[in-house]
Amino acid sequence: MITLYTFGPYFGLPDASPFVMKAEVLLKMAELPFSIDTGGFNKAPKGKLPYISDDGEIIADSTLIRFHIEKKYGFDFDEGLSAPERSIAWAVEKMCEDHLYWAGLHARWMVDENFDKGPRRFFDSAPAPLRPLIVLLARRRFRRNLWGHGMGRHTEAEMEAMAGRDIDTIADVLAEKSYLMGERPCAADAAVFPMLAHALCPYFDTGIRSRTEQKPNLVAYNERLMRQYFPAFAPKVEPSRQAPAAPLPSAAGDAA
Numbered sequence: 061m062i063t064l065y066t067f068g069p070y071f072g073l074p075d076a077s078p079f080v081m082k083a084e085v086l087l088k089m090a091e092l093p094f095s096i097d098t099g100g101f102n103k104a105p106k107g108k109l110p111y112i113s114d115d116g117e118i119i120a121d122s123t124l125i126r127f128h129i130e131k132k133y134g135f136d137f138d139e140g141l142s143a144p145e146r147s148i149a150w151a152v153e154k155m156c157e158d159h160l161y162w163a164g165l166h167a168r169w170m171v172d173e174n175f176d177k178g179p180r181r182f183f184d185s186a187p188a189p190l191r192p193l194i195v196l197l198a199r200r201r202f203r204r205n206l207w208g209h210g211m212g213r214h215t216e217a218e219m220e221a222m223a224g225r226d227i228d229t230i231a232d233v234l235a236e237k238s239y240l241m242g243e244r245p246c247a248a249d250a251a252v253f254p255m256l257a258h259a260l261c262p263y264f265d266t267g268i269r270s271r272t273e274q275k276p277n278l279v280a281y282n283e284r285l286m287r288q289y290f291p292a293f294a295p296k297v298e299p300s301r302q303a304p305a306a307p308l309p310s311a312a313g314d315a316a
């Protein structure tokens with residue numbers, strides 16, 4: 061039996077982490093039964109989520125979870141793709157995870173208005189007297205991570221320009237197709253769709269969100285894959301009749 065360790069739903073999204081959403085989509089694509097445990101963060105072997113336990117075998121990291129599924133269950137996420145197509149899919153996925161993600165992380169953790177209504181809520185259950193210190197230390201750690209990655213050394217305008225190029229790239233690769241590489245989902249869809257879902261989250265005001273909202277094919281793709289993989293989080297009305305995105309009333313657990 062597989063257990064997927066997650067943060068749980070936040071901000072109207074299936075999970076606070078796009079990497080957790082990716083792992084969940086991979087498991088669903090491979091049609092493997094699994095249960096979800098939102099209590100595993102403190103035991104995360106690499107200090108991050110997601111990780112899975114598969115009959116006691118622990119695999120930490122969404123890409124290693126993919127490799128595990130491919131190896132143990134013989135499931136080829138990219139079946140039908142040529143070698144160049146597989147490579148393009150991999151490159152787009154890693155652009156999202158190792159570039160776009162970091163610009164989004166900055167917008168959420170380092171911009172006060174977004175942090176206060178967003179990540180700050182992760183610490184609501186910490187003991188009140190310690191909470192300010194815990195929040196301060198966590199935010200400092202993320203600032204250091206952003207600096208170490210390099211994205212955090214740029215101005216906001218520079219980051220948005222770089223992330224904007226990522227968004228344009230995804231839109232161009234997707235074009236009018238149903239999925240990134242054609243008419244059936246592949247591994248990169250499991251990774252890119254959650255990144256777009258987070259980018260488009262109406263809860264946060266970011267340049268990345270505005271840029272993504274300007275791409276009708278990405279907006280439609282996000283809604284389509286949300287309906288397919290997380291129907292409880294999909295827009296309740298047909299996309300064509302949907303009102304413009306409005307901020308959600310409150311944060312943590314809203315979507316649960």
Ligand SMILES: N[C@@H](CCC(=O)N[C@@H](CS)C(=O)NCC(=O)O)C(=O)O
Pocket residue numbers: 076077078079107108109110120121122123
């Ligand atoms: N490369 C990892 C990235 C996972 C990751 O960055 N997880 C973040 C949430 S989006 C996390 O758990 N952060 C907790 C922390 O750094 O304290 C994967 O693909 O699983």
